[in-house]
Amino acid sequence: MACALPHHPLFHFLLLFLLPFSIVARTNGTVAVGTSITANNKDTPWLSPSGVFAFGFKPLQEKNLFLLSIWYYKIPDQTIFWYGHDGVPVSIGSKLGLTVDRGLVLSDPQGKELWNSQLILNNNVAHGFMNDTGNFVPVRNDSVNLWESFKNPTDTMLPTQIMESNGDGNLVLNTRDIPSNFAYDAYYNGSTSDYFNSSNFGYRVIFDDKGVMYILRKNNKIFYIKPQGMLFPTIEYFHRATLDFDGVFTQYYHPKTFNSSTKWTHIWSQLDNICVDIGGGEGSEACGFNSICRLNDNQRPDCKCPPGYSLFDSNNTYGSCKPNFTQSCLEDDINFAEDIYDFETLINTDWPTFDYEHFSPAIEAQCKMSCINDCFCAVAILGEGSYWKKKLPLSNGREDNVVNRHAFLKFRKRDPRTLPSPLVPETKKNPGTLILVGSVLLGSSMFINFVLIGAICQGFFLIHHKKSIKSCHGNHSAVETNLRCFAYEQLEGRLNTLVENNMEALNDWKRLERFLMVAIWCIQEDPSLRPTMRKVT
Template sequence: MAPIFSLFLVLITEFSLATAQQRNSNISLGSSLSPASSNSFWSSGSGQFAFGFYPNGDGFSIGIWYATIAPKTVIWTAKRDDPPFHRDSKLLLGNDGRLILQQGEDPEKTIAGGSQIGSSASMLDTGNFVLYNSRSEIIWQSFDAPTDTLLPGQKLRQFEEPNELFSSVSKDDHSTGKFRILMQEDGYLAQYPADSPNLVEYGYWDSGIKIAGNNVTLNLDDNGQLYLLNNSDNMKNLYDGGNVSDKLMYRMTLDADGIFKVYSYGLNRSDDDWKVEWSPNSVHKCDPKGVCGQNQYCILMNQEALDNVVWFNDPYSILSNTSRPDCEDECLKDYDCEVVLHKDDQCMKQRLPLKFGRQQNDPVITLVKVGGREFKKEKQSKVLIASVVVLIVAFTVLAISGVLIYKYRVKGYKKLLNSGNEELIEDVILRSFTYGELEQATNGFAEELGKGATGTVFKGLISNGKRVVAVKRLETVVAEGEREFRNEMKVIGRTHHKNLVKLLGYCNDRTNRLLVYEFISNGSLADVLFKSETKPRWEERVRIAVNVARGILYLHEECETQIIHRDIKPQNILLDERHCAKIADFGLSKLMNLNQTRTNTGVRGTRGYVAPEWHMNLPVTVKADVFSFGILFLEIICCRRSLDPDLAEAEVILVDWVFDCFDSHELDKLVQDEKVDKSKLERMVRLGIWCIQDDPSLRPSMKKVVLMLEGTVDIPTPPSPSSFLSSI
């Protein structure tokens, strides 16, 4: 009986411990954390993981870390790019199940949840923080919003979030760093600089193996095995994992240097620290593009030569059969030429900054124009970074030398451009479709997504049915030649910005002219502001406004050919799956060269959004878009249309009502019952009023608008806007 009784006691003890762990890890509504108190985090059942506040500089961040390991190893960070939170901050699991951050009089900030009503939360022993509904179903989890780390049981997905990790700035600074790793739609795992598109010339590593099928995922198991898996359970290993008997903890992290590694940890180790189990042996310290910044290149310490440097090749002009002296002369005569690269009698003119400098073996001469009429080279300064084996030779504008492999751009990552990668090619090259192809892609233009002034949009499938696109059939195109139309398409196709809808291709088949765009899943801003029962919160509305402003700034000042949109309105702002705003229909109205100051065409745009100069036969400049943005911005602030005849007479015209509320210090009327910081609301209203000034010269540039939105530029008290809008 004694052994049975002992076994019974063991079972009872284990059951009690399991019950206690479950109870301790369950977080009920109304629970809160504060860095100023002893209750600053919630532990998992075993105590292995913790969720809550951790020190960050002079303040605190919210994240998840290994609670049983010192020093602290953070594996997930909430709002990672926000400044550190105050000591008096409070993290609350609210009555609606949202995890809310409260900081004094600042507006509440949602950390997690919101899509469904929650009833409890838990920090799991897997390292996953979850929110549950009343049926104990997970409605949000940190595993679906990774930062730089993948844990056992967590997946990096191919077609849906999460599909990429972003490195941190450093080991102690967990804000978004320079690099990312992506589970691509073509079945490869690949790495890129954080702010670059998924194009082969930007990539610096891929898995070397791909796995066919849909729903491919990157997985890490409890034994440290790292592998790709498709929906047919076909698996390809990247790393076989460790010994099962070692009983180690594993994590995969994309480090700040741009190289991802599988780490292990065991409490019985003498060094008591994380050990690198595996990392790609094909990636070296200098391979991640952008590790050294602009106009800099990276070499390893055991390499003493300072030549043979390859740069990201992006010439705006290439001259063949040109000697080096002639190449120098050509650049000196060209106002736009700042750097010239000479190789094999090819003269490649470029603009600064140079990017992604790395040492390789194929001589090219790099010359930088200084003082207007002089070139210099081979003057370097050396910098040791991060006490690792990287020696950075930093160049100023006065001194750059090196080597460039011209054909690198087209040779890199051949595996990613094989015959089975149509979707990737579509992102690189603007494709010309026939009318028959698009008729088939849209199933005879069966599913209409929307209709506007320029045409009707239909849903379609290309790439053998694998990629969803939006096909716009233009209905009011100005008569022009085929060459001119193709040139305009190329200009639009060369625009690349995260806040612009990407043009993938076009059809110019006699009278049929159609455009093929990337498909944006969450509809238009107009639907969200004016039709949805649940309006976006203040912080999200401001973020959307910043997205739009940055997109317009790119069109005005940063793309190759300046573009005035001429029809900025909520219907032309689309929201992707992350509710990131993207501007549509840019470039369709009129493309403008840098030296043009007006157009000779009639009024273009939508009533209520067009600038007064359209009606007064005045020069139309980029300031017309600023006016339209101002109207849109006030609509975003107030969640209502600019003209609404169903409202009280004093509120029908949004511009007049906003200024009346501003003038009478009654801005709270604009946001009704929503709790918004008064000083922030006043700043935004001031900005909106400046944008809609009758005199274009009084309106700020979009660059200044962005700075004002970001809070880096003061916004003075604006004068009264014109009543011009009331008369149209």
């Protein structure tokens, strides 16, 4: 297993709602065994000697909830950089104590143990110490540290902190499935392993006292995670490197002399463009499923739902999106696909993973036609002379000038039940109305196809020579109208006129009628009433 910074998304959500904590007197950083603090708004946290850092319960905006954490105590926003109990908040009245045999122990208001620092067995704690580096340690009588918050990192590293490798020596960043904590493929890899020479393996990630972060190999060679100049010396600035909620690993600085408007400022990031560089493997990546990621003016990712989609959780803008319509493979959706569905064109947009069909060469019209008549297709991507079809859910969506592909997003514009009847009844002068059936079943024999074509062709021929036939639509004189009028006449029992008394055709009277109806249906005056070729066949 490679080095990686642990990450708990709940923590990042809670960071947005931190409340200020009251200023208390400085201490020498020492915490006696048997000392405890309670989750409320009264108990003083354990402070480092200079009062820069605090360890205790940070109140959250949610009423009566607290986070066991270590934070910058002096700066205005009191930034948290470590948390216990996997970042899960605790209720008011919970207690943290320092014990001889267990080290740190967190319990709920009823005294049930929730978390402990898991000391090595048979080691007794003499006292605890909150360092001015931000590291809390339970200490043995001989000054040996029995446990360290620095050696149990959460989402942040501070100067002087070291993270040991427990795998192949690569520093990696990856997304995880929250319920199972399963790690998906890495989207960043420090590439400091060497299976042919183990001395080239990276074995420590070091954030040194000068604010420089690097991987130390076993042969003592250094691999800088991000080359940088010393523009913000640690004697004047606080530094932290944090795996932010959006998956970007970023180093920040903050002046030690500050006012109320002073904030953390970005030095470098890994990766530079999380929307594009995250790579695209399993999972939803930077944004949720069916969402689109794009960088904002601050070079941070914004997530948005595509047209026709909305958030599953309106309070989580980085979450997944759901379609506001139903796409199905029911018969009507297949038969009337071109009437029911249309496309929204998204420029420089792609969902690069999980294609299920790929065609090349291709043009836009071909791309759209193939997708709209495929009941599985949710979006078609066109670029570089090729197109790809994708099914829901869509993952790793991105919008950026470097994408250079167009997405044709399929959406439902109408329900098949609202479509007009494919064949419109025609009224003749004589009493009664001829109602043409809209559902036509076609055979596939050579003879039947010949009859269909012959019926239309002969109809045009007869119309050309019988201009005296009156239109059945008032004063309209279009060829199509006259053809329908003529064909209706034949349906009144004179189909033999169309087939010249061909007995094979006349013996299959019902099928002949169906084909004639199809011919009429195909030449409706209103093009929207004509069937698609899929429906015809």
